[in-house]
Amino acid sequence: MKIKTIKCQPFNDQKPGTSGLRKKVDVFKAPHYLATFVQSIFATLPASQNQSLLVGGDGRYFNNEAIQIIYKMAIANGFKNIFIAKHGFLSTPAASHLIRKYKLDGGIILSASHNPGGPKGDFGVKFNINNGGPAPESFTSKVYEISKTITQYQIADVPDLDIKSVAITQTGNIKLNVIDTVNDYADLMEHLFDFDLIKSLFNSGLFSMVFDAMHAITGPYAKEILINRLGASDETVINGDPLPDFGGGHPDPNLVYAEELVTIMNHAIQAPDMGAASDGDGDRNMVLGRQFFVTPSDSLAIMAANAHLLPGYQAGISGVARSMPTSMAVDRVAESRGIECYETPTGWKYFGNLLDEGLISLCGEESFGTGSDHIREKDGLWAVLFWLNLIAIKKQSIANIVQQHWQVFGRNYYSRHDYENVDMDKAQTIFNRIEQQLPVLEKKCFGDYCVAQADNFSYRDPVDHSVTENQGLRIIFTDNSRIIFRISGTGTEGATLRIYYEKYQRPDGDLLQDSQSSLSELFAIAEQLGQIKQISGRSQPDVIT
Ligand code: G1P
Ligand code: ZN
Numbered sequence: 001m002k003i004k005t006i007k008c009q010p011f012n013d014q015k016p017g018t019s020g021l022r023k024k025v026d027v028f029k030a031p032h033y034l035a036t037f038v039q040s041i042f043a044t045l046p047a048s049q050n051q052s053l054l055v056g057g058d059g060r061y062f063n064n065e066a067i068q069i070i071y072k073m074a075i076a077n078g079f080k081n082i083f084i085a086k087h088g089f090l091s092t093p094a095a096s097h098l099i100r101k102y103k104l105d106g107g108i109i110l111s112a113s114h115n116p117g118g119p120k121g122d123f124g125v126k127f128n129i130n131n132g133g134p135a136p137e138s139f140t141s142k143v144y145e146i147s148k149t150i151t152q153y154q155i156a157d158v159p160d161l162d163i164k165s166v167a168i169t170q171t172g173n174i175k176l177n178v179i180d181t182v183n184d185y186a187d188l189m190e191h192l193f194d195f196d197l198i199k200s201l202f203n204s205g206l207f208s209m210v211f212d213a214m215h216a217i218t219g220p221y222a223k224e225i226l227i228n229r230l231g232a233s234d235e236t237v238i239n240g241d242p243l244p245d246f247g248g249g250h251p252d253p254n255l256v257y258a259e260e261l262v263t264i265m266n267h268a269i270q271a272p273d274m275g276a277a278s279d280g281d282g283d284r285n286m287v288l289g290r291q292f293f294v295t296p297s298d299s300l301a302i303m304a305a306n307a308h309l310l311p312g313y314q315a316g317i318s319g320v321a322r323s324m325p326t327s328m329a330v331d332r333v334a335e336s337r338g339i340e341c342y343e344t345p346t347g348w349k350y351f352g353n354l355l356d357e358g359l360i361s362l363c364g365e366e367s368f369g370t371g372s373d374h375i376r377e378k379d380g381l382w383a384v385l386f387w388l389n390l391i392a393i394k395k396q397s398i399a400n401i402v403q404q405h406w407q408v409f410g411r412n413y414y415s416r417h418d419y420e421n422v423d424m425d426k427a428q429t430i431f432n433r434i435e436q437q438l439p440v441l442e443k444k445c446f447g448d449y450c451v452a453q454a455d456n457f458s459y460r461d462p463v464d465h466s467v468t469e470n471q472g473l474r475i476i477f478t479d480n481s482r483i484i485f486r487i488s489g490t491g492t493e494g495a496t497l498r499i500y501y502e503k504y505q506r507p508d509g510d511l512l513q514d515s516q517s518s519l520s521e522l523f524a525i526a527e528q529l530g531q532i533k534q535i536s537g538r539s540q541p542d543v544i545t
Helices: 025-029 033-044 063-076 092-101 137-147 182-192 195-203 218-229 259-265 296-309 329-337 348-356 380-394 398-409 424-441 520-530 532-536
Strands: 003-007 021-024 052-057 081-089 106-110 122-129 152-156 167-171 174-179 209-212 274-278 285-289 319-323 340-344 362-365 369-372 411-422 449-456 473-477 482-487 495-505
Touching: 003 063, 021 025, 025 033, 025 122, 033 063, 033 122, 033 137, 033 152, 052 063, 052 092, 063 081, 063 106, 063 152, 092 106, 092 122, 092 182, 092 380, 122 137, 182 218, 182 380, 195 380, 209 218, 209 259, 218 380, 259 274, 259 285, 274 380, 285 296, 285 380, 285 398, 296 319, 296 329, 296 362, 296 369, 296 380, 296 398, 296 411, 319 329, 319 348, 329 340, 329 398, 329 411, 340 348, 348 362, 348 369, 369 380, 380 398, 411 424, 411 532, 424 449, 424 473, 424 482, 424 495, 424 520, 424 532, 449 520, 482 520, 495 520, 495 532, 520 532
Parallel strands: 052 081, 052 106, 081 174, 209 274, 319 340, 319 362
Antiparallel strands: 003 152, 021 122, 106 122, 167 174, 274 285, 362 369, 411 495, 449 473, 473 482, 482 495
8 A cells, every 4th residue: 555745834823722623614625734734633642542543523514525534644644443434424422432432542523513514614623532532732732833843744545435334444454444423322322321211201292302403413313312212203303414514504502503493492382391402513412491491500510419310320420520611500519419529621621631530420511511421522412311311200391400409509690691703802902901900800899799809710630730721711709600701712713702600599599580680780890891892892792691
């Protein structure tokens, strides 16, 4: 087999963000762009870890062309056992599971997660290491360093691989495995949850559900699990065929972008009992009851409070973790259970060490991500099955389950406001303005809200002791209300300014207010500090969740 060495110029913009490298499709399609980044990943891997590799993606535009390039480069770089997803379809959680199950050295996942796809949309490349989780920052910064000086890459001169059907081909000492990624993942779910009980819920005729796969990767997984294995009706899964442009939609399961599902769930008479959606690569989830939205932060807290009722978590949970901007609802559950709650920077990669060390069993982020120690990624369908299992046990509506939780633990009113595609300079001006005020904010009061702590969050990993700084500006008030400012690390156009608001209400207080009105005083404080409207020129956020 002939290995070609291709000369190339380094690019200076291949710095991975919160979750891999994301760029416009056109950027990735430019000659050598994808290849230099992939070569930089391979060059970062220790020599002992370039034997086995998994490759697949969320089915977005350019997925399969990229797979062909990567499999040829993997051969040229010495990989001997290469697993390629059939049709190129591989969800992020399934990837994490397969890397762990088959003890692979790593996996390349082609996805820009919840960002739009199609020829004018985004593309992305993530590398997951042999624990199944996203490569840590020490790894991704090395990839970036190499990408800045790279001058050549290796690629095997072999034909494109047929990835339409499952097959194993051995050529010399190289084994190419085209695998179906759905069954292994579905088996894992069956092991964690009580499928018989969930099946009886669907069979009872008293429960209905709609799962919106948003024309993204979870369609094939949801159909196998919900319809084939759990007996839900065929209409349960909508938008279930993955499309390269996600049907023109924005595959982000939130109240704005999952509009079709939200409309179904808000129907006064015919709304199903449960609605759920997942994102481009299948790691996010949104759970809705009839005319009822479960905030991801509450979802995590409710999972922590109830995990012991489910087969996979019967032994109890060792600890929990949440990203810093995620509401502190789960902290209250941890406190009452006498377990540790870790606060990490935004991004799933920070949970990896905690999970590997067994310090936590559950973790989550406000950005529609929850997961557990079953894999090393957040997991959209897992969360949906968790809720289904809980409903089957409690025989209550989603709204009742959530409200009863508040009656015990109190409610963390919560909302995130996103200002998207703001001019980078303007976003930075707002951010700097707030950061400069931090030192003088302590003890300062805004009406009833007095500042207890104001800082730029930094995290020391309790396992490897690495320190990650500048992870978001925090203003914490004496009543534990919080305002947090971050600039997104996943956007590809301008800057996305995220402002997170939280206010705690004790169990004996008013638990049923509208969250936007309950947080309105905090919105005014943020505006006073950042002059967001004036500087950004925006009168309101683009997305409120
Ligand atoms: C966003 C979310 C973050 C999540 C990441 C990847 O990152 O806020 O919680 O881990 O996407 O799904 P951000 O754009 O805020 O950097
Ligand atoms: Zn995602």
